[in-house]
Amino acid sequence: MPSALFTPLQLRSLAVPHRGWVSPMCQYSCHPETGEGVPNDWHLMHLGSFAVGGAGLIMSEAAAVNAEGRISPLDAGLYSDEQAAGWERIVRFVHQNGAVDCRIGAQLAHAGRKASTYWPFSGRSGSVAVSDGGWATVGPTTDAFDGYAAPAAMSEADISQVVADFAAAAYRAVAAGFDTVEIHGAHGYLLHQFQSPLINTRTDRWGGDEDGRNRLMLTVVDAVRKVIPESMPLLLRISASDWAEGGVDVQASVRLARAAAERGVDLVDVSSGGAVAHQKITVAPGYQAGFAEQIKRDAGVPTAAVGLLTSPAQVEDIVANGRADAVFMARAALRDPHWWLRAAYELGHDIPWVPQYQRAVPRHGF
Template sequence: MSQLFSPYQLGSLSLANRIVIAPMCQYSAENGCANDWHSIHLGHLALSGAGLMIVEATAVEPDGRISPFDLGLWNDETEAALAQALRPARRWSQMPIAIQLAHAGRKASTAKPWEGGGQLDPDKGGWTVHAPSAVGFENYPRLPRALTRDDIGRLCEAFAGSARRAVRLGFDAIELHGAHGYLMHQFLSPLSNKREDDYGGSLENRMRFPLEVLDAIRAVVPAGYPVGFRISGTDWVEGGWDIEQSIVFVKAGQARGAAFVDVSGGGISTAQKIPLGPSYQVPLARAVKQATGLPTMAVGLITEPEQAEAIIGTGEADFVALARGILYDPRWPWHAAAALGATVKAPSQYLRSPPRQHSKLFA
């Protein structure tokens, strides 16, 4: 039996297999509101046969968006728009759907990637950005303003408010974005956090804000509701955040009720040196899983069914999360099931689609 296609119970959530659709920014929202593009994007991925889909990084306040076109969940208007966008996927698919809640911190106020991605000036649609310290991202010209203690408390409330809305919308889990150089990661990494109060300096202090956000969200979601983190297992920069600190952080989150961890890497500095290659970040996930036992997602150039099967079968991670690969091949789980002799769910309208040699593909 394929381990990739074995079921898994994640808190109150039952997953049919170990394939996760990772959150992928679309830069297509309007004032934080989802629209028809999101209905199309989420709808076709919901028919892919994956075990879980995580909606893209969704800002908890307008200033937390990476770009002016990021998805948001901070008021009734953004909540209603997301409900509408999800409706087709919910009608035609039973796939569980989670959401990633996020704040971009010093990496906010940028253009769309296909329009250069640079920092936007206020007269071109940008805004003043905030961060743990007045330390800018290297290639952005304007420095962020350091968050006050009152700002930090307000942001915890903003995350909790978005979590309440996520539960109302029927999302099955919440992932907190603590990776890729965004706000929570900025607090964690000594490269970006130069604070001298109890939110900076020691590892314990640098972990304080993300853990307070976790506490605030756990307080407003139902018992057993899965809340986890996406982290960068390392900054890939000497003297920065690393796997040893990641393990300490994950253990602290686990003690406070974190249900899973999604282990990525990098994003805090342009000085990062990433050893790109197939499964290049899987060792980070393996280290976290072995040290903590927390349900773990692996990411990073996982492209082949046999590769994903080996990651799950050897216990390196509990899930594999696909991003660009599943955009390129939205039926990747079908093709993986065919290659591994497994079965996968598909809509009735597509039951006659497999080639004859895979006539028993669909459960």
């Protein structure tokens, strides 16, 4: 039987060669001396290795839409022409050197109240002080994430500006040659902060009921959809559950996904968590796949699953049984940047190898 994982997926005019994709993974490796938020050789190597390894679609790490939206001072951005030029070089490499006809997308993000933090391998935690290169953060209210500096509550002008910043970053992504764009609305970052009732206690039109709390995310969807080509697919990453009482649940996420699809989102990338520190996540292999399955079924929108998806048999089962249309992998890809070549072999499916690696094509065992 042919492998379901290695069948193509058509999203608008974009033909993705198969359904095994690379999840966005922040590298915290943009060095200020070579340009704020500018991707460099590390990012070329990191993302390029997955293309050589047979990935069907690679999603960039979260690229901030403005300087204050960076998670840390070492995060990438897409708010300057210099940053766009850095990304263009990486996009070109992926397109020219993929084992399959590899595609690459830009994830656009704003960290909101979780911005201006120390990177994971810095040896420190919490917010970076302004005196150490940090900055004042913003959010829906002045409530801080646990252990972080309190943000400023965003004004109407602030909100209008961040919507414009998402659109401008999407425009730069198109100019840099990306094949698709993903809006990051998950993991407790700005759009999710507005969505979650555990964070957003505003009483104006950007808060209140579910429609008000979803308004910023959907307004960003409208703004981005307007500036990217009609032929280009638009993806949206969401946290399907806050894993905390009174927070976003999967039923609310179904309603959000349905509304996003009506506004031109072509696939929902289904993750979870990140809104609050007191979340209680039940972690197990494939623990978020059920969210992707329910949103696909009840919202009638294509989905991608993510989260502790590691083995070829596991992800083949998810796609073959229609639980999700594609699978994003992160840690498994870091452990084995050629995961897709090995997976194809284990599933009895042939995919191309780059010419430089032809001598390693398995004949009697991987």
